[in-house]
Amino acid sequence: MSLEEADVYTRTAYGRQQSQQQSLISHIKASLVVIVIGLLLLCGGVLALLWNEGRAVQTAKSLDETLRILVELPTIEAAYEDFDDRLVYLTAPITTVQPLQDKNYNISIWAAKLKRTVEMYQWVEQESSIGSYSGDQTHTEMTYSYSQVALHCLAC
Numbered sequence: 001m002s003l004e005e006a007d008v009y010t011r012t013a014y015g016r017q018q019s020q021q022q023s024l025i026s027h028i029k030a031s032l033v034v035i036v037i038g039l040l041l042l043c044g045g046v047l048a049l050l051w052n053e054g055r056a057v058q059t060a061k062s063l064d065e066t067l068r069i070l071v072e073l074p075t076i077e078a079a080y081e082d083f084d085d086r087l088v089y090l091t092a093p094i095t096t097v098q099p100l101q102d103k104n105y106n107i108s109i110w111a112a113k114l115k116r117t118v119e120m121y122q123w124v125e126q127e128s129s130i131g132s133y134s135g136d137q138t139h140t141e142m143t144y145s146y147s148q149v150a151l152h153c154l155a156c
Helices: 024-069
Strands: 100-102 107-109 116-134 137-155
Touching: none
Parallel strands: none
Antiparallel strands: 100 107, 116 137
């Protein structure tokens, strides 16, 4: 294809280029604003870090004090007046008087807690429509798509 046969389009744009010369003082002012904002953000970050670290130290000291004054009970059978107004703990096996039951599923188990987890695998429908107009008539096309989804819920 020769140059005469081809459609050739030329776009020419005319405009006036403006040259703005900023003075040295205006550059310094713009830089100072950015520097001041940066310094304020830096100081705020340092203060937030110091406050957070202070809280962490206070929490660690509280936990250390708790461990120092914590007393283990020797037995679960009797309460001693020596341990009044003190922080105590004990360890013992958990026992239940009767088994836990789930009557819906006919389950009985010797445990401290029975938790039922229900899982459903089901189809989920998604609907979309596309409308088009031709003259005085409207045509709507409905599209349905289906996907399988696993749903989890906790029924206690």
